[in-house]
Amino acid sequence: MSGAAMLTNLRVVRALGLRSIRQTFRRPQLIAPIIIFPTLLLAIQTGGAAAAVELPGFPEVQSFLQFMLAGAMMQSMMLAGNSGGIALAVDIEMGFVDRLFSAPIPRFAIVLGRLAGTAALGLFAALWFLAIGLIFGAEIEGGVAGALISVALITAAALAVGGLGAAIALRTGSASVVQGLFPLVLVLLFLSSAFFPEELMIEPAKTIAAYNPLSFVVEGVREPIIAGIDATDTLAAVLAILGIVLAGLLLSAAALRHRLRVG
């Protein structure tokens, strides 16, 4: 691919990414689940289960809010991925994707544009919850570098999860089917260490959380906030994200082929 062609593709990705961000902020039904719902749940859980830090075996933390920040970011990021899938499915239902398919742009740029928008929402979510944490007194033990690692991991994870949402949207072409995955997002989160230390969870959730890739991501995001930068946790999170990216890429490619075949 020549430099000029790559530049054109980047412009397409940027334009579609900006469109998806604007679309999300203009529609309350898209932004509410990404920001309002996790913020409300963060407030309720930190207020309702604040005494959990007194449980024997709970990690050393400044407050339950500090512990929960990573979980809230994860929830918001997962819902951003789901919302990205819904928006892509709506574009398919409305015929917008068909028009993009007939334009002289590479197909991957169409999906990448949507994913760029989802990643930007992930970035926004990470910054939003970091700001909330700082405003309400949570300290970031890893300092600026730790905060940057957490934000980068959430942004990358949003891109990865968005790939899975895009694959399902391309395969089904139905917004209601992608919307129906919303409960699954919650199931996956509850079956990870997003909201509570894995060692204190009840079986079978505890065992499932030990193998859930989201647990690796959340620990990588949480460690710089509650303790400091830990290379092992960060690496495990990066590997888990790469695994999800790979799955998303393979599924998206297959779904894109299917969409082009069925029209």
Place this chain on the structure above:
Amino acid sequence: MEAAATLPSWRVNLATIGALMARSKNELLRVPGAAIPGVLAPTIFFLGLNGVFGALTQLNGFTTGSYEAFIVPVSMLQGAGFTGAAAGVNLARDLEGGWVDRLLVSPAPRWVLLAGTVLSASARALIPATFVLAIAFVLGADWPGFDGLLIAYLLVAAMAAVGACWGSFLALRAKSQSAAPLMQTGMMALTLLTPAYAPLALLAGWLHAVAEVNPATQVLEAARQGFVGSVTWADTWPGLVAVAGLLVVIGALALREMRRTAA
């Protein structure tokens, strides 16, 4: 025709409410999948919260060692809130589709039209409540006694009515399904800004203050009493008064919007 004209107005109104409830029942029978989200969300929350926060019962202040028993009334009321809010979404859909316009030009009083929506929601809320309760019993929640169960179901139906009034108020005001997130979030906040996750004494300062003045706290405590102890009139009447108050206030808002809505 002549016979219908001579029927007393209360019987005509009752028949209209019955017809609107039958329409809601038909919706459920013809599209059973439509009930799934309302059942799934509280079930996921119940299983998820139980798996994640189950260890909280080790804290001093819990009157039961079974978190299933502690949390099941929350999930039942949450299901009622979701079902009630869904009635608002359906009303918004009917407004967008023009169905409500046809109802408004009929001779049926506005309160009758609202009552049809609200009572349908109350009846439908018994489905997720029963589903969650069955799962709780399977997981080992204690039998709340016949009186405890009756009070819990009564409050579930009443909270669904509150949710339906809230949803209808927003639907009639916004005349668009885009108000759906506000309907769901409002009911979620009402239900969870209570001693939902832990007893009142263990809640963090701000949530403790909010829960103390939130009428839904009394509703939850009344619904929970049979599951975590014995049923007493002292724990029952505040819940009944609180839910009646919520119904009067939010019902009046919904009725005012219904009266303002022109065909």
